[in-house]
Amino acid sequence: MTTQNPAGMDARLHELAQRARSAQRSLATASGAIRAQVLEAMASGIHANCDELLAANELDMERAAELTRAQRDRLRLDAVRVAAMVSSIRDIARQPDVVGQVVDGWVLGNGLRVRRVRVPLGVIGVIYENRPNVTSDATALALYAGNAIMLRGSSLALNSNQAIVAVLKGAIWEVGLEPDLVAMVDDTTRAGALAFMQLGSAMDVLIPRGGPELIDAVRQHASVPTIIDGDGNCHVYVDRGANLEMATAIIENAKTQRPGVCNAMETLLVHVDVAGALLDRLDTVLGEVEFRGDETTRALCKRAVSATEDDYAREFLDLILAVKVVGSLDEAIDHIRRYSSGHSEAIITESYANAQRFVHEVDAAAVLVNTSTRFVDGGQLGMGAEIGISTQKLHARGPMGIEQLTTTKIVIEGEGQIRR
């Protein structure tokens, strides 16, 4: 990838960013009630324009034959998914307003009153996968937290995103705010994405959601502060003595409920003492899933094929499961340390001590005990939605909602004090 961008593209992006910045300044002074009103107008707009959005999505789906199963599943809209977009926006608007919240405060000996106040980040950029709902979720979260947003969605979802953004802009205008609060980048070339991540101080933070290729490009080329929302090579470890009925249900959910998303399970680690019994159950329940396993797995499950190093290292985003039989919790944790992408890791156990060890020793954005990795989602966790799931440690980690789209400012008030 070249680091040179055509000047025209740069100029267009800078202009969009400037307009977003100026619109954000007016939003920053709007009350929480007004911001909630914008979101309600957005939700009503999406609901009212469902047919138009589905028609735009049909245009994107015309390329479905070229797409992987995961890409088709992400891209497809139907009435139920549009209704979910509407409820997400309303759920976000029901969250407490954090803008202006005093998170800390104290009075100094010299009488100065100090407080730390929550404020919007400013202009947020997102590069994201071909899920049209991200367009409305991300916009609603950003605006409710007082920010402007610049959207660089996937080329695969261009028609859907354009239709959604038109509705969102209309809603902002209806409430009397500036539609430039949402900027959508129509140039979905890779050179365009590069120029986007090189906006420098025109953008306050970039949230890239995507796989290793995107994340490498961002690490190499971005001139904007970033919050990486990377891939999910998620593991489930089934401990010695685990409840196998519960384990089977959780594994079925984590692997098959929506296999193409980042919080789906990719590798099963199973303690040798329960491996035979568990793999017997999974052989029936996961009939459609291809198993790729180590030697012990293959001995216990005849339909498993040989797993390569790469199978343990990557996301399948498909009905394929890597399996490894381990001799201890330590071996499971070592495997996770070696291959995890730091997204979501789960243990199924009846042992409190082992659960605690797993929670403390596994370094990931989310660690789960006796439940499915599919719950690592802003909506499921009561945050309304998420703008992404951060797989880095700064400035936020895990699903990012409204609070994670703000920063703080120190306000100091005095009566003429001076420093001596």
Ligand SMILES: NC(=O)C1=CN([C@@H]2O[C@H](COP(=O)(O)OP(=O)(O)OC[C@H]3O[C@@H](n4cnc5c(N)ncnc54)[C@H](OP(=O)(O)O)[C@@H]3O)[C@@H](O)[C@H]2O)C=CC1
């Ligand atoms: N942690 C999280 O919150 C999330 C993680 N993911 C991860 O994303 C992946 C699935 O989505 P998928 O669509 O395959 O992701 P991709 O990484 O292929 O695409 C994501 C976005 O990045 C763009 N892009 C991809 N490569 C580059 C590059 N080299 N330079 C510039 N832009 C690039 C794509 O554009 P275009 O499509 O036009 O090529 C798209 O807009 C999985 O790995 C999943 O785990 C997904 C969503 C959320």
Ligand SMILES: N[C@@H](CCC(=O)OP(=O)(O)O)C(=O)O
């Ligand atoms: N929010 C998601 C998980 C994160 C996500 O969007 O992942 P992906 O579909 O890989 O883009 C969910 O569980 O629905």
